[in-house]
Amino acid sequence: MIKHALNVTREKDFAAWYQAVISEADLAEESGVRGCMVIRPWGYGIWERIQRLLDDRIKATGHENCYFPLFIPLSYFEKEAEHVDGFAKEMAVVTHHRLVQKDGKLVPDPEAKLEEPLVVRPTSETVIGAAFSRWIQSWRDLPVLINQWANVVRWEMRTRMFLRTSEFLWQEGHTAHATVEEAREETMKMLEVYRSFAEDCLALPVVAGEKPENERFPGAVSTYSIEAMMQDGKALQAGTSHFLGTTFSSAQNIRFQNAEGELELAQTTSWGVSTRMIGGVIMVHGDDDGLRVPPRIAPWQVVIVPMLRDQPEDAEITAYCKTLQAELAKLSALGEPVRALLDLRPAKAATKRWGWVKKGAPIVIEVGGRDVAGGNVSVIRRDRLYREDGKLDSAVVARGQLVEEAPAMLESIQQALHTQARERMDANIRRDVTEFAELEKAFEGSKPGWVEVSWSKPTGAELDKVVERLKALKLTFRNVPGDAAAAEGACIFTGASAVERILVARAY
């Protein structure tokens, strides 16, 4: 039996395994500040890769980055009732701007109370809408296509690292358009940017589709999401794109003079992804030895570990490794220069090896005296860690051959992670459920996957009733897949004639 690097397996306790990966891969840790985490270098390096790759795509679709204030006056929220209802319960409120010493303790200075409290942004539609109303006068000013990378705060009662933290990092795109058609087109364009980014860069297969009414962003006319399947079968919403209609343009008075000289309200959209994606990467690609990072978002794609023993030959091994690192750094893979690290920290080679395995570096290369003598290197591919006999699969190959093959190997690892995840997801979506009792039964197992059913798209109170029934089973609607087959027969919830197919799942 294989002795894995983590002391808890996915099978045994998925939630504990998730925390173990985060800890053992040095991704993040509790900060001591309620609900907030520290993102450590390996975790933040993954986020930097995500930022760089996604930012390129956001810019390539015509958007520009800006920066808007962290603080939002309460009065901005009061203008849009539905939006307030959605966020009021979880907002951090700044009420003072100075501290004083009192009885040997620091306290907010009663003399420095703000006239109007400020909210720490939970999302920026209101404050960006206010800017749009200044920027937009004529149809010539449209579309306005902007994005910001920022921190936001939603005061969560139960937090879980990357998935649900009081503060998190994200990008939020905000756009304004002259027509409904254009704004809807933008909403779908960004959904597709997220879908293809998740698949191509994160190796994360996702289902893109529209959320039902009860899952809409507060203030949105339509909300779309990408949903990924974790290894425990649960769904993770990994990105959303909203068509906001005139909700925020009414509240913030974003009006423009159209070509006929009449005043019209702009049609707006917003869309975002966050550090939550990293939680998804962990739960889709991790295994019992830790994380496996898809090469495109790996801070280091190839890590070289010299096997030093405080012997005279150490200098030769180090020199050999430096040459190898330089050779690798000259290569390109997956459209970018190869990122190769030589790990010269003062620690044992075995500790380093397993450290990088747990972190999920795609390729780990070990170099000892014998490798140098033979002109070889020992190569570990993180996507195939063990041989069939359960031994670590470390292959000795000529250095020149490794250098020649490294780009293709990285591409193959990226592909392999995607294929594994895609096959797992496809195998775990049931589409044959036609009655509620069957649905109930489908979710009785330990890793139930998802079920796609036909429904009649009820609204209002009727929908609420359905949602309650699902809630009792800890189930939620995920989305109506854009590429789902046509609905057939009766709705499994209402019995009425079905109009579309919707995904039901447990979710994070």
Place this chain on the structure above:
Amino acid sequence: MIKHALNVTREKDFAAWYQAVISEADLAEESGVRGCMVIRPWGYGIWERIQRLLDDRIKATGHENCYFPLFIPLSYFEKEAEHVDGFAKEMAVVTHHRLVQKDGKLVPDPEAKLEEPLVVRPTSETVIGAAFSRWIQSWRDLPVLINQWANVVRWEMRTRMFLRTSEFLWQEGHTAHATVEEAREETMKMLEVYRSFAEDCLALPVVAGEKPENERFPGAVSTYSIEAMMQDGKALQAGTSHFLGTTFSSAQNIRFQNAEGELELAQTTSWGVSTRMIGGVIMVHGDDDGLRVPPRIAPWQVVIVPMLRDQPEDAEITAYCKTLQAELAKLSALGEPVRALLDLRPAKAATKRWGWVKKGAPIVIEVGGRDVAGGNVSVIRRDRLYREDGKLDSAVVARGQLVEEAPAMLESIQQALHTQARERMDANIRRDVTEFAELEKAFEGSKPGWVEVSWSKPTGAELDKVVERLKALKLTFRNVPGDAAAAEGACIFTGASAVERILVARAY
């Protein structure tokens, strides 16, 4: 006489001119939230360039990026008295985590008061120190070299865009070392990174040196800065690097076991630059036609403006411009691919031209029907906007020639901006003042520049008296230039024997 693009000149009203540049170049605007600005795409694009170039240098010197919480519990601050004194008066305090409706208004929910108020970080020594105390146990864990890009909040009473805003963006590096020597070496290394970055990338000549005692960061043993001279002669502190000794390691209990097995306090440093640098770029490189952006930090280095007239030939002009853009994008200049934009917005060509002049794009290329027919383009260099006769200097050159010369032209503009600023600074530092009365007189003019004098480096109450005398003249100590000549004669403040040379200036 030249009719300039701005309606106020530097000569007439420098402060109004500064605001006009920010507004006319679309860099930033007031947000409606007290003390906070909106950084617009052109301003944020400059910040993104600064981030990318400086981040490369921070990583090249061995640092890794992390992310720490926005919120800091009050108790973290209480541990370091001097640090609290420095920041308590300007901290935004979060006291509630929920809003409720009361009499039709949103108010902080009295039921959701935090047990311990949280401060929005004004700087992160305390919360990062707490992490260091978890990460560091042994000398083998040292050095710890990290950096974060983040927003911070210091509640300023009088704000000015980019220079002093309640919220601003920055990077803050934090490191821990085993010895004083190593920590001091790090402090100086990062000062040099800032100095060379300012000179090479921002074309900003600076003086690097140590701050006197009264200007130290709260809690620092030594503070170093880079100081730049604005066109009105005032100084702008553009970056700081602090040797913190054991101030924060005592407060946060950052201890390590040394090679001999004894527990020691770590020696820490911190260093930062912020969006303030953009204020410096404006006040050093701007002119009466707006901003001039050094090519290395220009979001777009070459902007192509097609002169379209709603005529059939428009299509041909546009096609010609697209070819030109593609040719330029294949080039490299200043170590990176050339960033060339084709401006196809629906606006008049003259409006676009002057828009890009005010924004300070290094090269603006106009293409009309006659240019296309002749295989030419019309080129405007932002660093030499006018001919000697006061007319706009727009040169017609063959398209092929422009493409061939563009990289050298960008390098020459980068160099020219630096040289102009360097000559101005050098010409405006007086080093011949040997008496206080002379110093007083030196600052009587309208653009007095700086004065470097010999002083005896008084401390405590004696220093306070000197600082008060300077304050009465609206003067401050800037720093003791690292490359200043040896001190000679008597201190102009105390009459005692001088030990070093220090810069005196008005400052932002």
